[in-house]
Amino acid sequence: MKKLIRLSVLLLAAGLAVDAHAVLRIFATVPEWGALAKEIGGEGVDVFIATTGQQDPHHVQARPSLIARAREADLVVATGAELEIGWLPLVQRDSGNDRIQLGQRGYFEAATEVALLEIPAHLDRAEGDVHPGGNPHVQMDPRNIEAVGAALVERMAELVPPADAATFRLHWQTFDERWKSAMAGWEKRGAPLRGTLIVVQHKAFPYLEDWLGLVEVAALEPKPGVEPSVAYLNKLRAQVTGRPPKLVVRAAYQSPQAAEWFSREAKIPVAVVPFTVGGSAQATDLFGLFEDTLDQLLGALK
Numbered sequence: 001m002k003k004l005i006r007l008s009v010l011l012l013a014a015g016l017a018v019d020a021h022a023v024l025r026i027f028a029t030v031p032e033w034g035a036l037a038k039e040i041g042g043e044g045v046d047v048f049i050a051t052t053g054q055q056d057p058h059h060v061q062a063r064p065s066l067i068a069r070a071r072e073a074d075l076v077v078a079t080g081a082e083l084e085i086g087w088l089p090l091v092q093r094d095s096g097n098d099r100i101q102l103g104q105r106g107y108f109e110a111a112t113e114v115a116l117l118e119i120p121a122h123l124d125r126a127e128g129d130v131h132p133g134g135n136p137h138v139q140m141d142p143r144n145i146e147a148v149g150a151a152l153v154e155r156m157a158e159l160v161p162p163a164d165a166a167t168f169r170l171h172w173q174t175f176d177e178r179w180k181s182a183m184a185g186w187e188k189r190g191a192p193l194r195g196t197l198i199v200v201q202h203k204a205f206p207y208l209e210d211w212l213g214l215v216e217v218a219a220l221e222p223k224p225g226v227e228p229s230v231a232y233l234n235k236l237r238a239q240v241t242g243r244p245p246k247l248v249v250r251a252a253y254q255s256p257q258a259a260e261w262f263s264r265e266a267k268i269p270v271a272v273v274p275f276t277v278g279g280s281a282q283a284t285d286l287f288g289l290f291e292d293t294l295d296q297l298l299g300a301l302k
Contacts, residue, residue, distance in 0.1 A: 271301075
């Protein structure tokens, strides 16, 4: 009997030890936040990323596989600012997971941690994919990655035992030191880009422009999310002759046709940037994302 009691105590202790270092299950909507959560959590997190670097994050299907993953999640890490408005609310609702609903501690939005740009003065859906809270593509400025990470580590720490919370904060401190050093190097490398006039395919780069001092003179899409016609591109080419751009910039996930047409007709190069982790072979993590972004911009400018 005593042996049985002793065995039960040992099993209970073992169970408590497992619980004391539980793995935090994270559902990230896009690769950049999944990568950031992994940097913070290390082996203490199980991160599922709902999209890839070659997908348009605006247009995702609320597939059963996503719902199943969300059902088990302890924390959803989303961009917010309505980037995922077409699919994430459906995933949350159909998951039946109370922990990850809007307003709960298991739901985190990156956009709430930074100053959003391009907030429209008025709302009109006839103007295309307009985001009422501002442009959601905040990941293109590494300063925003740092701001989001500082908030995300605290949210993750709330959801785990104290020992894991301390580990997460230590991981973040190590990452942040590396990140600050990398940013200083990137800003030095990117100095020749300051003041460069660019045309963008989609209005996805205001944060990159703000960080590097790029100057956007036009967008190839007549309205956000609307593919341009050849007639529109011809008109646009004529319009920018007074301020001739040096580059066309597009994200790797976007169709190349419009950018290549404009590049050929205006005789300026195209810079294809990864836009997120996994957007190129070089962008295997957050550091690679910005290294390759600068490589593509500087390489095209030369």
